Amino acid sequence: MIEPVTLAIPKGRILDEVLPMLAQVGIVPEAAFSDPASRALMFATSDPGVRIIRVRAFDVATFVAHGAAQVGVVGSDVLMEFDYSELYAPVDLDVGHCRLSVAEPVALAAGDDPREWSHVRVATKYPNITRRHFEARGVQAECVKLNGAMEIAPVLGLADRIVDLVSSGRTLVENGLAEVEVIAQVSARLIVNRAAFKTRSGQIAALIDGFRMAGAQRAA
Numbered sequence: 001m002i003e004p005v006t007l008a009i010p011k012g013r014i015l016d017e018v019l020p021m022l023a024q025v026g027i028v029p030e031a032a033f034s035d036p037a038s039r040a041l042m043f044a045t046s047d048p049g050v051r052i053i054r055v056r057a058f059d060v061a062t063f064v065a066h067g068a069a070q071v072g073v074v075g076s077d078v079l080m081e082f083d084y085s086e087l088y089a090p091v092d093l094d095v096g097h098c099r100l101s102v103a104e105p106v107a108l109a110a111g112d113d114p115r116e117w118s119h120v121r122v123a124t125k126y127p128n129i130t131r132r133h134f135e136a137r138g139v140q141a142e143c144v145k146l147n148g149a150m151e152i153a154p155v156l157g158l159a160d161r162i163v164d165l166v167s168s169g170r171t172l173v174e175n176g177l178a179e180v181e182v183i184a185q186v187s188a189r190l191i192v193n194r195a196a197f198k199t200r201s202g203q204i205a206a207l208i209d210g211f212r213m214a215g216a217q218r219a220a
């Protein structure tokens, strides 16, 4: 019997948009996947050639880069942060749209000119992207790594600015922040381990084609 391909998917908000896409590709996880009482993390699917692991968004890239999973679904924000050379991202899934932005308190933004910054202290889940973004224009960024609730860092004096995901902009507004720069547009991608793509090309190429076709059908 052929070993199933392991597909890593994030348990956060992308999941709701990805499940219908998986169904279009012919991959429906076993019942335990949607059972809140289940503590299982690995699931068989309706396709005997594919099993699913459900992990944290940032860990999807890690599992696939190390070959523990061969394929995954992850936001392009995570890909930019890690920049793993072992990963190949052949399909933009056109879901999970948001942007990665710099924000600061509304009062600070009123008289602020980003072109005059020389040093910034930034609370973020994305220290690598943040440092790269600021270094590219000669600004030194001191990063405070947080895993969530970045938006309350400025009012509490932890940092004067944040770099975080923005979609509707509601979280910024409700926490007295203004978006001052967009670093990148974000969407979810199908990712593949490069080595696995060579050794298991038949199985993985079929999955890539399935996701491409699902995307084309959604767009039509």
Ligand SMILES: Nc1ncnc2c1ncn2[C@@H]1O[C@H](COP(=O)(O)OP(=O)(O)OP(=O)(O)O)[C@@H](O)[C@H]1O
Pocket (backbone or CB within 6 Å): 010, 011, 012, 013, 014, 055, 056, 057, 058, 074, 075, 076, 077, 078, 096, 097, 098, 147, 165, 166, 167, 168, 186, 187, 188
């Ligand atoms: N407001 C948003 N609108 C659209 N997409 C978003 C938004 N926030 C996050 N995303 C996308 O969803 C991905 C997962 O985000 P989210 O923080 O919800 O996952 P999570 O699994 O809860 O994360 P963690 O495991 O770190 O708690 C992000 O990497 C990003 O690509």
Ligand SMILES: O=P(O)(O)OC[C@H]1O[C@H](OP(=O)(O)OP(=O)(O)O)[C@H](O)[C@@H]1O
Pocket (backbone or CB within 6 Å): 013, 147, 148, 149, 150, 164, 165, 166, 167, 168, 169, 170, 171, 172
């Ligand atoms: O612009 P908005 O539509 O308000 O969305 C932005 C928020 O969404 C994400 O957080 P999420 O809700 O995933 O919670 P988290 O902080 O636990 O990651 C992100 O980190 C922002 O806080």
